[in-house]
Amino acid sequence: MSLNRSLRPSRRSFLAGTGAVAAGLTVSPKWGWGAEAKALNFYNWDTYIGETTLDDFKGATGIEVTMDLFADNAELFAKLRGGNPGYDVIVPSNDYVERMVAAKLLTKLDHAKIPNLKNVAPVHMNPAFDPGRVHSVPYMWGTIGIGYRKSRVDGVPDSWKWLYDSNKYAGKVALLAEPTTVIQIAAKYLGNSMNVTDPAKLEAAANLIIKQKPNIRVFAEDNGQDLLLSGEVDLTQEWNGDILQVMAEDPDISYVVPKEGGLLWEDTLAIPVGAPHPNNAHAFINYILDAKVGADIANFIQYATPNAAARALMGKDYSENPAIFPPTSVVESSEVAIYQGPEYSQLIDRLWTRINAA
Amino acid sequence: MDPWWRHPLVFWVLGLPPTAWLLGFFLIPLGIVWLFSFAELRGVIGMEVTGTLANYARALDPLYLEIFGKSFLFAGMTTVVSLVAGFPVAMAIVFASPRWRPVLLLLVILPFWTNLLIRTYALIAVLRIRGFVNFSLEWLWERGDWGLALIGLPGVLGDRFEPLELLYNNTAVVIGLVYVHLPFMVLPLYAALERLDRSLIEAALDLGASQWTAFRTVIVPLAFPGIVSGAILVFIPALGSFLTPDLLGGTDSQMIANVIERQFKGANDWPFGAALSFLLMYLTFGALALRAVLSRGRSAMDAG
Structure with a gap:
């Protein structure tokens, strides 16, 4: 509900107040000092994750993932522009990464917490829409x-x-x-x-x-x-x-x-400003970039993974399929x-x- | 002594929660959107309420007025078709035996048990090229073709069955809107017709009126309040539809609510979207006021 940044002070404080109440209602409480609850709120497209990825992640880390779905980037943006309703990881496409950065809606990623970034193919590591991968990591393209x-x-x-x-x-x-x-x-x-x-x-x-x-x-x-x-x-x-x-x-x-x-196009994983569980979010992003996990997801949803290590694990009917990985000439044009x-x-x-x- | 329910305290205790609800979840948000309609964009998501009228000026561009006009046309056609289709249904329910009446009413409201989106997708499955309407027509075509061949007229119906393209045009939008809104027409009509004194119809018939004349001069005027409420209940939500034209419409089925939706999403221009929304509200109020004036004129005429 905290709808905007430059309304006049009286209205802004009113809206900020209601925003705080709304946030208090939606964000799960933190247990203890400094530690994060074993929870993560993931906002994703429909049919866009592996069949067992979220369960496997819980098995590996104990963090329970709640996934909500959005239909298009415009909906994702409209949901977050008024203040983060409690999401930790979102999946914006390239131009919306730029739009969200311009609107100051994305946090900077801590690359030290995402060692699996080394699995990403170099061609995806420095795109024009997010130089140096400051705000987003590649998910599918x-x-x-x-x-x-x-x-x-x-x-x-x-x-x-x-x-x-x-x-x-x-x-x-x-x-x-x-x-x-x-x-x-x-x-x-x-x-x-x-x-x-x-x-x-x-x-x-x-x-x-x-x-x-x-x-x-x-x-x-x-x-x-x-x-x-x-x-x-x-x-x-x-x-x-x-x-x-x-x-x-x-x-x-x-x-x-x-x-x-x-x-x-490229869909990315990013952490919105105000994410209640930023550490879990980094852990989740790192988990998705794991070679085996990335291969399982790509195998299920049949999109091109930017994860070179994951692609290397896949069969030829995926990794050399021109409808998934278009020829270089197509990419260049x-x-x-x-x-x-x-x-x-x-x-x-x-x-x-x-x-x-x- | 007054009965307990006349006590002012009871009035306040019972009236406070709905008032608070209306204020907190309807009037205040609506007021905020109203303020937005006088705002200017600042950067990507910032807005400043400057009292500008530029958003309304843009909304009055002929491009948008035409879309308003088209939306009124769609909603008007939906209302007329719903009335023509709903009146016989309401009559049938009123004249059905008391045992069947609740069942028939249940059938009218049954679609509400399913989500609007799912009902619209179901309609796609009915109307599309490989849908139930075309399957039925194909079945009839095959029987007809076979029959004509038997009597020595092969190939009269063409070489093969050509399915009808029923989806993705303005007719599909009106069909969809009627399907969704028909219960809102049938229920008030039923309520009005159910109260109707049947001896008046018998009197008209006894006095020599034909069935049609009795219907036209007795039933319709007495059901008029039901017709008006039904028309309002259908027209207003139909006017603001965006899902139906999105899913069933073709390349020129855009209604004003589709434009408004885009301002809050892809175009990311909330002030303009707010201005369009309020313009739609003002036009709706205008239409209702016009109706009130007209029906007052009508009752004055009846009295005079």
Whole structure:
């Protein structure tokens, strides 16, 4: 409830007061001086942890993990911006790590307490969104590309053109309902960087989508893989892991990152400011970065692990699967979204509103 | 002496908890959101209440007004369809035998036992291409095709069954909204019709009115208060829907609540979201006030 940082003093103290009451209600009491209760509150995406990871962690450390789920980064951010309701470890994606750092919502990690950081592949140790891994460690990474039904599509649809600029598959195409991603990829298709901020270029990207709208069946709420599986659409913009899950059910489905390049993302583990059990949180993060634990998780959720030691433990159908670990050429043509500040978010929202209203 | 329940102390003791609840969990939070609507963003999560009207000015942009208009259209259609579909249901329950009445009422409220999200997903399973509606149609198509071939007309129905695309358009949104809100229409209609004096209908029929005339000139006017409450109970929540257009709608099914939701999430612009919310509230109040004025005019007309 402590909703903001720069309201006037009287209101701020009122809100801070209610915030303290709310925190008192949700945060479990500490036992003894200095020691932390054997508890940890983990805020994660759905189906995004190993089957037994939390139980195994309890077996190893005695710390009981309570896991809550969020549906998207925006929900995670909205939940934490008013004050941490008691979470110790959260799983923000790359651009939201930047947004949360800008909003001073993440604590600095103590690398001395995370010796397993040595397992992380060097390429993931110094990303632009968190240089030096000060606030986050990598959890899983992947691409956004096109999931498609082989029998209904000519060849491999390896261009964004088939989703953004063609009536060939009219009415059988779904884009994501993620305003920033959808507009950024349109901008990339038009030859810009995905992170272009020029309003005229973004406007052009929005106009491309508006022109394409009659051919688009739906902006999918992270259920593109279900639409593909149930025959509702034949091509869909999706996260690679989601398509991989339905590829296992239906051999007629495949995944490709278009030649123009896709969007690279990375989900991270971070500790929000106000975490009631920071030591347990470090212990948990270190545990997840263990080679065997990381391999178990990756094996279950089928996303690409940045943990080189974990990947080395996995079979070839995982560690050399191009839908999980895209070829170097794809990684090089793809881009990572950068957080561009509040004005950019508002511009994107306005364009998205226009796209939907047109 | 006054009975004990007239004692002022009883009034205060009983009235205090709900008042405190309303104040603490409704009016104060609403007041805070109202203040936000006059705030400016400072950095990523900071806000300062400066009394600016810029958020309202932005909300009055034709882009957003059009979406308001569309939301009113969706909610209005939902109300009309609910009324047309709900009236016969309410009549049937009223005229059912007393043994069946509780069962039928239970059936009306049965959907509430399931979460809204699950009901909406269930509707997706009904309407999608490989859904129950299309399965049934395909079954009928096969029988029809077979039958026509028997009488020497093969292929009249086409070479193969083409499933209907029922999901992800505005019709699907209205179907979803009607499905969710229908009980709110049926229950007040039932309450109004149940109180209706049946001898009035008999009198109308005895005096030579047709069934339709009796329905139109006797039943509907007497059920009018129920129609009005049902319409309000359906219209207002339908106006603020965001889940149904999100899950069932196509690329142009955006309602104003979807825009508001985004301001509090992805766009991270709470002041603008607050302004849009209050504009929606003012418009709803306006619609209710208009209705009050109209119905006063109507009763004045009836009296005169």
